[in-house]
Amino acid sequence: MHPLEPLDAGEIERAWAIVSAERSIAKARVIFINLHEPDKKLVLGHRPGDSVERAAFVIFVDGVAGQTYEAVVSLTQGRVVSCEHVPGVQPAIVIDEFTDCEAAVRADPRWQEAMRRRGVTDFELTMVDSWSAGNFGFADDEGRRLVRALTWVRRHPDDNGYARPVANLLTVVDLNKMEVVAVEDGGVVTLPPEDANYSPDVTGTRHDLKPIEIHQPEGPSFELRGHELAWQKWRMRLGFTPREGLVIHTVTYADQGRERPVLYRASIADMVVPYGDPRPTYFHRNAFDVGEYGIGTLANALQNGCDCLGEIRYLDAVVNDSKGRAVTLPNAMCIHEEDAGILWKHHDWRRNHGEVRRSRRLVVSFISTVGNYEYGFYWYFYQDGSIELEVKMTGIISNGAEPPGVKPPWGELVAPQVYGPIHQHFFNARLDMMVDGIENSVYEVNTVADPPGPENPHHNAFRTEATVLASEARAPRLVDPLRGRFWKVVNPSVRNRLGEPVAYKLMPGDNVLPFAGPEASVTKRAAFMTRHLWVTRYDPRERYAAGDYPNQHPGGAGLPAYLQDDAPLENTDVVLWYTFGSHHVVRPEDWPVMPVMRIGFMLKPAGFFDRSPALDVPAPARHCCAPGG
Numbered sequence: 194m195h196p197l198e199p200l201d202a203g204e205i206e207r208a209w210a211i212v213s214a215e216r217s218i219a220k221a222r223v224i225f226i227n228l229h230e231p232d233k234k235l236v237l238g239h240r241p242g243d244s245v246e247r248a249a250f251v252i253f254v255d256g257v258a259g260q261t262y263e264a265v266v267s268l269t270q271g272r273v274v275s276c277e278h279v280p281g282v283q284p285a286i287v288i289d290e291f292t293d294c295e296a297a298v299r300a301d302p303r304w305q306e307a308m309r310r311r312g313v314t315d316f317e318l319t320m321v322d323s324w325s326a327g328n329f330g331f332a333d334d335e336g337r338r339l340v341r342a343l344t345w346v347r348r349h350p351d352d353n354g355y356a357r358p359v360a361n362l363l364t365v366v367d368l369n370k371m372e373v374v375a376v377e378d379g380g381v382v383t384l385p386p387e388d389a390n391y392s393p394d395v396t397g398t399r400h401d402l403k404p405i406e407i408h409q410p411e412g413p414s415f416e417l418r419g420h421e422l423a424w425q426k427w428r429m430r431l432g433f434t435p436r437e438g439l440v441i442h443t444v445t446y447a448d449q450g451r452e453r454p455v456l457y458r459a460s461i462a463d464m465v466v467p468y469g470d471p472r473p474t475y476f477h478r479n480a481f482d483v484g485e486y487g488i489g490t491l492a493n494a495l496q497n498g499c500d501c502l503g504e505i506r507y508l509d510a511v512v513n514d515s516k517g518r519a520v521t522l523p524n525a526m527c528i529h530e531e532d533a534g535i536l537w538k539h540h541d542w543r544r545n546h547g548e549v550r551r552s553r554r555l556v557v558s559f560i561s562t563v564g565n566y567e568y569g570f571y572w573y574f575y576q577d578g579s580i581e582l583e584v585k586m587t588g589i590i591s592n593g594a595e596p597p598g599v600k601p602p603w604g605e606l607v608a609p610q611v612y613g614p615i616h617q618h619f620f621n622a623r624l625d626m627m628v629d630g631i632e633n634s635v636y637e638v639n640t641v642a643d644p645p646g647p648e649n650p651h652h653n654a655f656r657t658e659a660t661v662l663a664s665e666a667r668a669p670r671l672v673d674p675l676r677g678r679f680w681k682v683v684n685p686s687v688r689n690r691l692g693e694p695v696a697y698k699l700m701p702g703d704n705v706l707p708f709a710g711p712e713a714s715v716t717k718r719a720a721f722m723t724r725h726l727w728v729t730r731y732d733p734r735e736r737y738a739a740g741d742y743p744n745q746h747p748g749g750a751g752l753p754a755y756l757q758d759d760a761p762l763e764n765t766d767v768v769l770w771y772t773f774g775s776h777h778v779v780r781p782e783d784w785p786v787m788p789v790m791r792i793g794f795m796l797k798p799a800g801f802f803d804r805s806p807a808l809d810v811p812a813p814a815r816h817c818c819a820p821g822g
């Protein structure tokens with residue numbers, strides 16, 4: 194077994210059985226159980242047949258004392274290696290808590306009274322979503338495991354649940370006691386008039402689409418053995434955690450007989466969605482979907498022909514439930530190939546001869562539903578050595594109701610009386626780089642214009658300027674598209690045939706900065722969104738951009754804390770943390786279900802290869818020659 198093999202169902206259940214046999218825990222709620230990843234050197238030194246020590250990492254809550262614990266469990270030895278109380282934190286909210294919270298709210302007389310004031314008497318038609326409480330310094334929140342819940346009302350049981358938001362109603366729930374702490378009612382607004390359903394019987398269907406089918410008669414070109422994936426020259430291992438979802442490990446590219454490492458580990462290390470409306474039922478909307486909800490546990494079961502098209506292979510993911518039982522998420526990870534347009538082309542018009550190649554990409558993806566939103570995470574591997582991450586956002590916008598004719602300044606109306614506040618989606622990808630080895634340096638590369646002078650008589654000269662990011666505190670950087678800014682991860686000890694150190698560069702895509710002020714709670718808690726690139730020296734304990742426990746955390750954890758020691762970064766084991774923000778000014782066209790919005794970035798070889806690595810891609814079967822030739 195490979196040391197990075199994710200825990201299977203038996204291992205997950207055994208991990209919890211070992212913990213609960215050693216400790217009696219009152220009202221235990223298991224948050225996450227995942228592989229306790231072995232030491233990096235051990236993983237890299239692993240050879241097939243080597244024995245592997247299996248260990249699990251467990252986070253659980255003692256629901257009576259309201260305390261959080263972290264345990265490391267040796268599955269090989271059948272014992273708890275360590276079990277520590279982590280004071281003053283709240284771990285992620287788990288699925289049972291959503292459902293139990295909804296039931297607790299519906300049963301609360303104060304909430305019921307608020308609903309009756311709105312003419313709602315059939316509470317079965319209501320929908321109550323738990324939103325993480327945030328941390329706003331309220332004395333009443335101190336030491337409690339809380340959510341701030343929002344309510345919607347359907348007209349019929351099968352309606353779009355998010356069509357009719359209940360305005361001005363916020364319900365605060367203590368999740369450990371599972372009781373309503375407060376119902377804040379800021380006044381009745383009539384419910385929006387439309388059901389906003391989107392099933393085909395309601396929307397109608399256009400009839401002018403001819404079938405498109407993808408045939409790979411000889412099967413896909415990739416080979417999937419367990420969690421090991423090989424596709425042409427790429428090789429990697431797939432993992433999955435309840436918190437991060439898909440994790441890509443040990444990515445290598447075969448080049449002239451060598452397996453050349455590029456990445457040790459890549460995942461989404463957190464994300465946050467700050468909303469721009471200051472009113473009582475909006476200001477707290479700051480979901481950290483990775484650290485506060487666990488996008489892995491919320492992964493969809495994907496379907497061929499729907500979520501993915503073509504010759505698809507799936508992998509199940511196994512996560513835990515709150516009782517420490519294993520839950521298999523069928524078809525959670527999707528692996529397939531796509532035609533990606535042209536890869537390269539040149540036409541020699543004198544000889545009337547052309548060469549063109551089609552680009553094929555390997556896609557490894559998963560999709561999570563976090564309340565109203567869907568997030569699809571797509572890692573693309575290309576034949577030219579590039580890697581891309583694309584996040585696709587879809588689902589239903591977070592919304593609220595307004596009185597007829599009212600349009601608040603902090604957002605847009607999407608339907609009569611339905612309002613969508615302006616917001617942003619910030620993602621942070623943790624990229625534990627390994628460019629031809631673990632010892633790398635990081636440079637920022639800007640393009641600068643030469644000053645006019647005898648060397649630049651025509652004022653046209655420009656060049657790149659590379660600056661090493663010498664230590665962690667100097668590394669947090671912003672994108673600068675007007676200077677063509679990118680960052681280069683270099684291995685100073687390995688040279689290409691031109692004598693330059695081999696490198697991969699991180700090419701930013703669209704990006705933005707937060708608009709929440711520096712003193713805003715969300716800015717302190719999600720400091721990772723205030724800079725686009727962070728670089729840290731590898732430390733296995735530094736895994737999450739907003740820290741281990743962002744839920745209800747006052748701030749300062751994660752990246753700002755990781756760079757406190759200002760560790761030197763040159764020729765060492767570096768980790769890149771890239772933040773990319775999608776700015777969402779909602780549109781009526783986002784309603785009732787939003788067409789996919791995309792954001793991402795690329796990793797591209799930059800002197801890693803001696804020449805284009807895509808030359809040997811075979812020519813298309815059909816002879817492609819000159820236009821008209």
Ligand SMILES: [Cu+2]
Binds near residue numbers: 590617
């Ligand atoms: Cu959005």
